[in-house]
Amino acid sequence: QVQLVELGGGLVQPGGSLRLSCAASGFIFSSYAMSWYRQAPGLERELVASISSLGGSTNYADSVKGRFTISRDDAKNTVYLQMNSLKPEDTAVYYCHARQLRVYWGQGTQVTVSS
Numbered sequence: 001q002v003q004l005v006e007l008g009g010g011l012v013q014p015g016g017s018l019r020l021s022c023a024a025s026g027f028i029f030s031s032y033a034m035s036w037y038r039q040a041p042g043l044e045r046e047l048v049a050s051i052s053s054l055g056g057s058t059n060y061a062d063s064v065k066g067r068f069t070i071s072r073d074d075a076k077n078t079v080y081l082q083m084n085s086l087k088p089e090d091t092a093v094y095y096c097h098a099r100q101l102r103v104y105w106g107q108g109t110q111v112t113v114s115s
Helices: none
Strands: 003-007 010-012 018-025 033-039 046-051 058-060 068-073 078-083 092-099 103-105 109-113
Touching (some): 003 092, 018 092, 018 109, 033 078, 046 068, 058 068
Parallel strands (some): 010 109
Antiparallel strands (some): 018 078, 046 058
16 A cells, blocks of 8 residues: 655744654655645645655755755655755645656645744
8 A cells, every 4th residue: 555654744943953753654655756735825836845766866846946955765764855944835735746757746834934
């Protein structure tokens, strides 16, 4: 059974940091490209960051470049999103996404940036 379990969301003040993690099971994690998406109320889901299988390349949305870092630990079947200098506009539900021949989604974790 495929599972993507996101952890690490919560409430943080503007300028603060959070680290999201996504633990994967049920598929060959190392062969999948992994991404983080987010969806704010009333908006479409958008790609935040992605990392290729084996971690050779990363890609970021312009809105998070220089503030967010995606990484993966294939030994732990886990992908991370380090989020620094958070802004209120980063408030959203963040979803873990796996893609190869198939696509898998996590349930999402809420990130709220507010004073």
